[in-house]
Structures are given as structure tokens and as C-alpha cells.
Amino acid sequence: MSPEVLVFDILAIIAVMAGAGVVLARNPVHSAMALVVTFVNLAGIFVLLRAEFLAAVQIIVYTGAILVIVLFVIMLVDQDDLPEFHGGKPVQRVMGLLIGLMLLGEVAAAVLTRTVVGQPGPWTEEAVLAAGGNVQVLGQFMYSGWVLPVQTIAVVLLVGTIGALVLARPDASPATPRGRTTQTISLGHPRGADGELSLPLPKAGDMATPRRDPRGERRGGLVMVKDNESYSDVPAWDPDDGAGSGSERGWRGKGRRDE
Amino acid sequence: MVADQPLWITFTFAFIVLNALLGAMAYMTWLERKVIALMQDRIGPNRTGPFGLLQPIADGIKLLGKEDLVPKFADKRIFVIAPLISFVTAPLAALVIPFGETVTVFGREVRLYVTDINVAVLYILAVGSVGVYGIILGGYASANRYSLLGALRSAAQVISYEIVLGMSLVGVFIVSGSLSLVTIMNNQRQPLELFGSGIEIPGWYIFYQPIGFVIFIVAAVAETNRAPFDLPEAETELISGFHTEYSGFRFSFYFLAEYISMIVISLLAATLFLGGILGPIADGVWWLVLKAMIFLFFYIWLRATLPRFRYDQLMGIAWKVLLPLALANILYTGLLRLRANGAISIWPFLIVSMGLVIVIIAGFLTTSSGRREERVA
Numbered sequence: 001m002s003p004e005v006l007v008f009d010i011l012a013i014i015a016v017m018a019g020a021g022v023v024l025a026r027n028p029v030h031s032a033m034a035l036v037v038t039f040v041n042l043a044g045i046f047v048l049l050r051a052e053f054l055a056a057v058q059i060i061v062y063t064g065a066i067l068v069i070v071l072f073v074i075m076l077v078d079q080d081d082l083p084e085f086h087g088g089k090p091v092q093r094v095m096g097l098l099i100g101l102m103l104l105g106e107v108a109a110a111v112l113t114r115t116v117v118g119q120p121g122p123w124t125e126e127a128v129l130a131a132g133g134n135v136q137v138l139g140q141f142m143y144s145g146w147v148l149p150v151q152t153i154a155v156v157l158l159v160g161t162i163g164a165l166v167l168a169r170p171d172a173s174p175a176t177p178r179g180r181t182t183q184t185i186s187l188g189h190p191r192g193a194d195g196e197l198s199l200p201l202p203k204a205g206d207m208a209t210p211r212r213d214p215r216g217e218r219r220g221g222l223v224m225v226k227d228n229e230s231y232s233d234v235p236a237w238d239p240d241d242g243a244g245s246g247s248e249r250g251w252r253g254k255g256r257r258d259e
Numbered sequence: 260m261v262a263d264q265p266l267w268i269t270f271t272f273a274f275i276v277l278n279a280l281l282g283a284m285a286y287m288t289w290l291e292r293k294v295i296a297l298m299q300d301r302i303g304p305n306r307t308g309p310f311g312l313l314q315p316i317a318d319g320i321k322l323l324g325k326e327d328l329v330p331k332f333a334d335k336r337i338f339v340i341a342p343l344i345s346f347v348t349a350p351l352a353a354l355v356i357p358f359g360e361t362v363t364v365f366g367r368e369v370r371l372y373v374t375d376i377n378v379a380v381l382y383i384l385a386v387g388s389v390g391v392y393g394i395i396l397g398g399y400a401s402a403n404r405y406s407l408l409g410a411l412r413s414a415a416q417v418i419s420y421e422i423v424l425g426m427s428l429v430g431v432f433i434v435s436g437s438l439s440l441v442t443i444m445n446n447q448r449q450p451l452e453l454f455g456s457g458i459e460i461p462g463w464y465i466f467y468q469p470i471g472f473v474i475f476i477v478a479a480v481a482e483t484n485r486a487p488f489d490l491p492e493a494e495t496e497l498i499s500g501f502h503t504e505y506s507g508f509r510f511s512f513y514f515l516a517e518y519i520s521m522i523v524i525s526l527l528a529a530t531l532f533l534g535g536i537l538g539p540i541a542d543g544v545w546w547l548v549l550k551a552m553i554f555l556f557f558y559i560w561l562r563a564t565l566p567r568f569r570y571d572q573l574m575g576i577a578w579k580v581l582l583p584l585a586l587a588n589i590l591y592t593g594l595l596r597l598r599a600n601g602a603i604s605i606w607p608f609l610i611v612s613m614g615l616v617i618v619i620i621a622g623f624l625t626t627s628s629g630r631r632e633e634r635v636a
Contacts, residue, residue: 029337029399036392043385056381060425064388065418068395072414075399075407133377135438 015041285315325507342512345393398501409500426585427474525554
């Protein structure tokens with residue numbers, strides 16, 4: 001076995017195992033990490049195939065940008081608010097299985113028709129070297145003959161981005177009466193919030209009871225150094241009652257002023 | 260690319276490079292403390308050894324001896340892996356930086372770069388983008404709100420500035436016609452003649468790409484999470500952000516990674532824009548080290564001088580100022596290239612150039628006026 005085949009085998013096995021990990025992991029962040037491992041190993045396979053440019057772009061675009069954004073979203077959402085991760089109706093499961101099989105069939109068809117019975121294309125290793133290398137050939141192709149498709153994809157992506165922005169804009173009219181309002185975490189705004197989400201009112205004292213995460217471990221509970229009674233009723237900086245806005249009650253009103 | 264020397268020589272050289280980086284990193288911390296002390300009219304470390312030169316070793320031993328804490332609610336596996344991701348990816352980028360041409364050691368030709376891949380610069384960007392995971396996952400796994408905020412800030416910041424960093428380099432690629440660092444360095448040997456006056460200056464790309472250079476430097480500071488862009492670890496607002504919960508040697512992995520990526524990005528800047536090992540009298544690795552030292556001093560100087568940015572300012576700079584400037588720079592470099600090749604005549608060139616300048620000025624005027632309204636509101 002030549003070393004290249006050995007390296008390919010290692011990369012392929014790790015990639016497939018990590019791919020299984022994406023589906024099987026209980027925690028969405030673990031799934032995302034397994035996907036990172038898959039991508040990095042795929043990039044390694046690209047390098048073995050002498051497609052260094054593709055490997056670098058694979059890592060920069062998928063690992064460095066898209067998955068970071070996916071992680072960003074997963075981490076912004078409280079995991080207790082996520083729907084059951086491995087739930088789904090039987091119909092969904094069957095459909096998922098069918099679509100997966102279809103994809104597998106497509107890949108198999110491509111492999112069988114191209115690499116097993118098909119003829120090699122015009123871009124042999126010598127032809128690529130004569131043109132100056134992978135990057136040069138790719139650049140000449142994409143920005144001469146394929147300029148229109150590339151630009152079309154760019155425009156489609158732009159439209160998609162604008163569409164997502166429009167859909168994600170908060171509704172201007174206050175349609176529903178507000179319960180407790182929590183704020184989306186803002187990374188930049190000095191007052192800490194970009195907008196408001198409305199959530200159902202919490203029960204008194206729920207800050208002191210730990211919530212359970214899907215793995216069944218206690219997390220996020222408030223550790224009380226003193227018990228509730230030993231706090232003074234009225235904080236020094238807020239002589240009034242708790243008639244402030246909902247968000248204020250969300251921060252400090254629980255558990256002590258309700259008594 | 261081509262394996263023209265035995266593998267063990269390459270591995271030995273890679274080993275030397277990585278260890279030199281670690282040593283340089285240790286004394287980078289010493290240098291930083293001394294320089295900042297100087298700027299703040301203090302003495303700095305002076306107890307351990309002459310001029311405090313043994314301080315990094317003492318620090319290392321101290322960090323090794325600290326208790327290794329894992330928070331109770333932490334996601335333990337990820338908590339353990341995250342600092343390693345940062346630490347492993349940081350020095351990888353140094354493997355493509357040319358430290359010289361070839362030297363003859365014991366009658367053998369040895370290349371002074373580990374490898375010369377044809378997408379070296381993209382490789383560095385890719386390695387940097389994997390390194391972000393160390394920060395994000397560390398912040399997530401700590402089960403601490405401050406750490407999570409630091410991680411999210413870092414994710415947003417690094418994605419934004421990575422785009423800017425990549426865009427600022429496109430001009431260099433257009434001028435040199437290559438993505439390989441060795442080729443880019445060798446292309447800078449050709450001296451540049453100043454407007455046909457007969458005066459020759461070094462053909463470094465900083466003279467071809469001054470705007471690209473400035474954008475690169477700003478983005479590089481942000482990409483390495485250094486002051487004034489150290490929002491992810493803002494000690495005053497986020498109690499150190501993503502590494503709040505880390506202690507002992509796991510903390511020092513983050514620390515090492517930060518300084519190593521500083522050194523690597525300084526070497527990269529020196530190679531891309533300042534000619535790398537090329538110098539006035541004799542080419543050699545000393546020029547590269549000197550140029551990188553200038554960048555490192557600049558980093559320290561920034562930290563001692565500038566206050567931290569606010570988060571919206573940080574994002575505003577990336578998306579509203581640097582990215583449009585970088586795009587304009589790419590467009591203009593392409594135009595210059597076409598003009599130099601004689602592909603377009605002088606009038607279209609001048610008209611498009613004027614248009615670019617007008618668009619940039621108009622853009623800056625509108626964004627600054629927008630900011631003023633915000634302040635009034």
C-alpha cells in the first residue's frame with residue numbers, strides 16, 4: 001500500500017466517522033464540531049488530489065465562515081428552548097431517510113459514470129502544469145468562460161441575504177400583549193439589547209431552581225450565598241416598587257420582591 | 260511543492276522553526292512588559308535574572324504549577340480540547356514563511372522554508388480561521404455567560420476581519436501574480452523606479468500597495484485579538500471573556516497561541532509587504548527578524564497607547580470603512596495592472612479612477628453624517 005493510499009484511508013475513515021457523529025451527537029455544538037472534523041479531513045483529501053486551492057477555500061469558507069455562523073446561532077439560542085434534537089414525526093424520519101438515500105444514489109451515479117466507466121477529461125496533470133498551475137487554470141476558467149454563472153450566483157446570494165434580512169426584521173406593530181420581555185443578547189449596544197422578544201411570565205422564584213438540559217445534568221442554577229430572606233426588600237438604588245418596565249423585573253424582581 | 264530534499268531534513272527544519280517560535284514567544288512577553296513599563300515610566304520585570312530575562316521561564320513554571328480547574332457545569336470534552344485547537348493552529352502558519360533561500364549545511368543543500376505550496380497565503384488564512392474555534396468553543400464550554408459573550412464577540416470579530424484581511428491581500432496577488440510566499444518574496448527583488456526619475460527604491464509591495472498595507476495591519480491587529488481590538492477578552496467588561504474559567508496550563512495555551520499568532524502575522528506582513536529577507540546590504544533572515552520586530556513593537560505600542568474600541572465601532576470599522584476601501588483598492592489595482600499592460604487607454608482609466616475617488620469620499624461623508632444623527636437621537 002502506497003503512503004498516499006494509506007493517508008487517504010485514514011482521512012476517509014475519520015471523515016465518515018465524523019459525518020456519523022454529526023447525525024448522532026446529542027448536543028448541537030458537538031454536531032457542529034464533528035462537521036468541522038469532516039470538513040478538515042475532506043480538505044486533506046483535496047490536498048491529496050493536488051487541489052490545494054480547493055482545500056484552502058473549503059476550510060476558509062465552510063469551516064471558517066459558515067460553520068462559525070452556525071455555531072454563533074446555536075450558542076445564542078438557549079439550549080433549553082431548542083426543540084427536541086432527535087425528535088421528529090415518523091413521516092419526517094422516513095422522508096429524511098429517503099432524501100439521504102437519493103443523495104447517496106446521486107453521488108454513486110456520479111462516481112460510477114465519471115471515474116469508473118467515463119473517460120478522463122482534457123485537464124490532465126501535464127495540461128494543468130503547462131497552464132501555470134491549479135490556481136491559474138481555475139482563475140482563467142472562472143473569470144473568462146464562466147463569468148456569467150459566477151456573477152449570477154453572486155446576485156442570487158445577495159438576494160438571499162436581503163430576503164433573510166427582510167424576513168428577520170421585527171414586526172413594527174405590537175400585536176400581542178407583552179408578558180415578561182427578555183432581550184436578545186446584544187454584543188454591541190451599550191444598553192445591552194437590540195430588540196425585545198416576548199416570553200411567557202416566569203413563575204416566582206424560578207431563578208433559584210436549576211433548569212435541566214437535555215443531557216439531564218443540572219446547569220444554569222443560581223447559587224445562593226444567602227437565602228432569600230436575608231436580602232433587604234428594597235435595594236438602595238431603587239427606592240420605588242417594582243413598577244418599572246418588564247425587563248427590569250426580569251433582572252431583579254424575582255424571588256424577593258414577590259414575597 | 261516538489262520534494263527535492265529528504266523528508267527528514269524538512270521535518271528537522273520544521274522542528275527548529277516551531278521551537279524558535281516558542282522561544283520568540285516567551286521573550287515577546289518579556290519585551291512587551293519591558294516596553295510597556297518604559298512607556299508608563301515604570302521599570303518592568305527586573306527580579307529574575309539580569310534585566311528580568313528569566314521572567315518568562317519563571318512564568319512558565321508558575322503556570323505549570325497552577326491547579327487545573329474544570330468548572331462543574333462545563334462541557335468537559337470541549338473544554339479540554341478548545342485551548343489545544345488554538346495552540347496547535349497558531350504556529351502552523353509559520354511553515355510556509357520563507358526564512359531564506361537555501362544554505363549548504365554539511366555539504367547538503369537545505370531550503371530555508373519548510374514548504375512552498377502554491378496557495379501559501381490562503382493556507383495561512385485557512386489555518387487562522389480554524390484557530391477561531393479554540394476561542395469560540397472555549398467560551399461556550401465554560402458554561403459562563405461572560406465567556407460566552409467573549410466567544411460570540413470573537414466569532415463576529417474574526418469573521419468580519421478575516422474578510423478584510425483576505426481582501427487587503429488581493430492587491431498583492433494582482434501585483435505579484437502568485438499566491439506562493441516564496442514567489443511573492445522573490446518578485447520584490449525588482450527595484451522600483453520612482454516616476455522615471457532614476458531614483459530607485461526597493462520594490463517592496465508596501466510601495467505598490469500602501470492602502471492594502473494599512474488595511475492589512477489594522478485587520479491583523481483585530482484578527483489576533485490585540486488591543487485596541489481585544490474585545491473578546493476585554494478584562495474590564497467581560498472579566499477576560501472566553502478564558503475566564505481557564506487556569507493553569509490550559510490558560511497558558513491561549514496565552515501562547517495569542518503571542519505566536521502575533522509573531523506569525525508579523526512575519527507574514529514583513530514577507531508580503533516589506534520584502535521579507537531582502538535587505539539593503541546582505542539578504543538574510545536577520546532582515547526578516549528586524550522587520551517582524553518593528554511590527555511587534557508596533558503591536559505593543561498600540562496596546563500602550565490606544566483605548567479599547569466600543570463594539571459597534573469595531574464592527575463599523577470593518578464593514579463600513581475597511582471593506583469598501585479594500586474593494587476599491589482591488590478595483591484600482593486591477594485598473595493599474597490593465598493600464599500597465601496597455602489593455603486600456605488613458606481616458607477610461609482616468610475617468611474610472613476619478614469615479615472611485617468620488618465614491619469613496621461620498622461614502623465617508625454619508626457614514627460620518629449618519630453617525631452624528633445617531634449621537635443626537
